[in-house]
Amino acid sequence: MASAIALKQLKVFVTVAQEGTITAAADKLFLSKPAVSMALSELEKQLDHKLFDRNNNRLIINEQGKRLLPLADELLARSQTIEQLFNQTGPATGQLRIGSSDTVGNQLTPFLLRDFRRHADHHQQSLFIANTSHICHMLSEFELDVGLVEGNVQQADLISLPWLADEMVVVAHPEHPLAKLNQVSLQDLEHSEWILREPGSGTREFFLNRLAPRLANWQQAFELNTTESIINCTAAGLGLTCLSKFAVQRAVADQRLVILPLPLDMQRQYWLLYHKEKYQSPLMELFISFSQQWQFTV
Template sequence: MAHPIALKQLNVFVTVAQEGTITAAAEKLFLSKPAVSMALAELEKQLDHKLFDRNNNRLIINEQGKRLLPLADELLARSQTIEQLFNQTGPATGQLRIGSSDTVGNQLTPFLLRDFRHYAKHDDQSLFISNTSQICHMLSEFELDVGLVEGKVQQADLVIEPWLADEMVVVCHPNHPLTQIKNLQICDLEHSEWILREAGSGTREFYLNRIAPRLEHWHQAFELNTTEAIINCCAAGLGVTCLSKFAVQHAVNDHRLVILPLPLDMQRQYWLLYHKEKYQSPLMEMFLSFAQQWHFSQ
C-alpha cells in the first residue's frame, strides 16, 4: 500500500514551483538540497506523474503540476489554520499575504490593513509592494492571496473585481512655465519632459493610454520605479509627470508641486484580484468582504 502524501512533500512542491530551483527552495525551507530533491521525487513517484519539466538547473511546472498547485495550496492553508486554531483569540486564524502595486500599496493598503486589524482582531498579514504585472505573476504562482492594483489586468486565471476609484493628475514644479498658461489645454504639453514609471506599472500604462496619444511630441526624461522618486524629480524641476492624486497630495500641500488643471477625464479604477482556484479560508473571505465595503480615510 502506498504511503499517504505528507504535508511536507506538498510544501516542498509548492516552494519549488514558486522558486524555480531546488537550491532556492532549499534555502527558503531551511532544508538541504538532497532533502528537497528526495521529497519531490517521492511525491512524483506516489502520484506516478512528473510535476516539473527539467531545463538545466531550473524546474518548470508542467500541466500536471499546475493541476496540483491550487489543491496543495489549499491543504497547506487549511493545515496552517488548524495549527493556529488555539493560538488566537479572535474568530480569524491563519496568515494573509497581500500584494499591492506601488501607488495603492503606499497610499491606501496601509490604512486598509489598519482598519481590517481593528475590525477582525487579526494581525498576521504580510504586504508585498511591486508593480501590477509582478503582483499578477505572484498571484498566479500562489505566492500571494490577494492583490490590490491600479493597472488594468487581463489574465484568465485571476478574478478581477473593481475596487476603489482615484483621480490621476499632471503635476510639475510651481515655477514651471506651464503654470503660467491660462486655460491650459493638452496641446500646451507638447515637447514636455516627462518623468515616468517603469514598464509593467499601472501608472505608466495610464499615461500611455490616456495622455500620450493626444501628444505629437513628448520626451521621457527619466524612468523611475518609485512614485516618491518621481515626485522628488518633479519638485527639483526636472520635468512633469502624471500620478495619483492620493500620491502627490502631500507634495502639493507642501507647495513642492502644483496640479495642472487639464480638460480631461482622469478617473482611474483600482482592482481587487485573487486566483480563481485559490482556496478561500474564512480569513480571506472576511478580508475580501471588508475590502469591498471599505472607504479610505487617513
C-alpha cells in the first residue's frame, strides 16, 4: 500500500457502517460530509476494495466491509485504551458500551454497574436500553460491547451466555375478579384481555411461547413499548399482563397490582451477549467475568 491506514479512516468506516449514510456519519463524527466521503474513498482506494454497496443515499456494508469491521473495531478499541492508559487510576481502562433490554436495563443493570464500579474502580460505561432485537442489532453492528437481555437469542454472529434467572408472573388490578381466587387455573384465564410489549421484546416472546399456546381464546388489549406503561395500564384495570417479578415488585408492594397464583413453571433465563468477533479488551473480559459471578442485591 502506498501509505498507512489512519485510525481516522477506520473510525469513519465504522461509523458509516453503523449509521448507513454519509450524512448521519458526519453528524455523529462532527465532520463535514466531504471530509467523511474523502476518508472513506481513501480507505477503499488503499485497500483496493469497495467496502459498501451504494443504494441511493444509503451505504450498505458488503462482504469485504464485514470482514474489515471487527478488525477496525478492535484497532479503535486498542487505541482508546492507549489514550486513556495514564488518565485512570484503576486497573481497567477504556469505555464500555452496554446494552440492556427493558426489564433488565431498568431493574438490574443499574445495580450491576454500581457494584462493578466499586469492584473495578472504573466509571466509564454507557448504558443503552431498548428491546432485545434492537440490542442484538446494535451488537451485530459493533455499536455495543456487551448486551444483557431477557430474550432467548438464536443469532449466528452472537455469543450467548446464561446470566441470571428470573420468574415471570401474571398480574392484575386488585379488584379484578381473578384476584379474589386462591388458585387461578389456565381455564380461568380464557377470554382475558392482555397488555403486551411490542414485537422484539423478550417479555412478549415469553408470553407468546409459554402462556399463549395454553389458552384457546385470548385478546390483546394494548401493545406498549415500556414496562412502566404496561404496569400503569394494568393497575388501571385495562387487562392482565405477564411481566418479570423484578419489574412488578414495587407495584405489588404498593397494592396497585396483585400476582395471580398459577400452577405453571414461569422461570426464565437472562442472557449476556457479545459479538463472536468482538475484540475482548481487558476491561470487557473483566466486566463479563464480574457479571457472571454477580448476585443481585438492592
